[in-house]
Amino acid sequence: NAGVTQTPKFQVLKTGQSMTLQCAQDMNHNSMYWYRQDPGMGLRLIYYSASEGTTDKGEVPNGYNVSRLNKREFSLRLESAAPSQTSVYFCASSYLSYEQYFGPGTRLTVT
Amino acid sequence: AQRVTQPEKLLSVFKGAPVELKCNYSYSGSPELFWYVQYSRQRLQLLLRHISRESIKGFTADLNKGETSFHLKKPFAQEEDSAMYYCALSGREYGNKLVFGAGTILRVKS
Numbered sequence: 001n002a003g004v005t006q007t008p009k010f011q012v013l014k015t016g017q018s019m020t021l022q023c024a025q026d027m028n029h030n031s032m033y034w035y036r037q038d039p040g041m042g043l044r045l046i047y048y049s050a051s052e053g054t055t056d057k058g059e060v061p062n063g064y065n066v067s068r069l070n071k072r073e074f075s076l077r078l079e080s081a082a083p084s085q086t087s088v089y090f091c092a093s094s095y096l097s098y099e100q101y102f103g104p105g106t107r108l109t110v111t
Numbered sequence: 112a113q114r115v116t117q118p119e120k121l122l123s124v125f126k127g128a129p130v131e132l133k134c135n136y137s138y139s140g141s142p143e144l145f146w147y148v149q150y151s152r153q154r155l156q157l158l159l160r161h162i163s164r165e166s167i168k169g170f171t172a173d174l175n176k177g178e179t180s181f182h183l184k185k186p187f188a189q190e191e192d193s194a195m196y197y198c199a200l201s202g203r204e205y206g207n208k209l210v211f212g213a214g215t216i217l218r219v220k221s
Binding site for chain 1 (some may be wrong): 115117120143145154155156157160199202206207210211213
């Protein structure tokens with residue numbers, strides 16, 4: 001089992017460009033999450049999906065949209081990237097809310 | 112208001128020394144507290160949860176409701192303990208979500 005996979009691993013964008021971060025899990029988990037990790041800020045929840053067909057905002061949703069395509073896949077879209085969105089993005093999934101399984105992360109730089 | 116506080120960004124200790132990674136929280140009600148760890152070039156993973164009261168890799172953490180703390184302790188640090196440690200909180204108010212602290216880098220020197 002691959003667990004949680006994320007693509008791409010690295011990305012550089014110019015301000016105003018758009019992109020979609022992909023996440024997939026093969027553990028049959030209902031819940032999936034997108035976080036961003038910034039120095040001194042820890043992990044902050046952007047969006048989450050408690051089950052297929054539902055999505056909800058987390059702590060820092062502005063500038064992002066998500067799609068829960070099916071039970072396996074949960075994508076994060078930046079419509080118009082800004083330098084403040086430079087970060088490392090982690091996707092996670094869980095069966096039990098507290099035991100989340102994380103992907104390897106996507107390092108995004110917006111210039 | 113910050114709900115999970117890890118006051119140290121970096122904790123540096125010598126091998127064999129005791130380790131205490133501090134975590135304080137603010138939450139009205141009965142929270143669940145966890146420690147997650149991210150070793151170099153590995154994924155973030157659950158280390159332990161307060162309800163299980165286990166010792167994992169020699170680490171323990173006791174929930175102190177009076178002091179609203181959940182400090183992570185190990186009596187004798189090992190070099191392989193070097194990692195980023197996150198304290199996290201879950202509670203009814205947050206549904207299926209975890210709230211993470213800012214993280215502490217533990218560096219164990221030989």
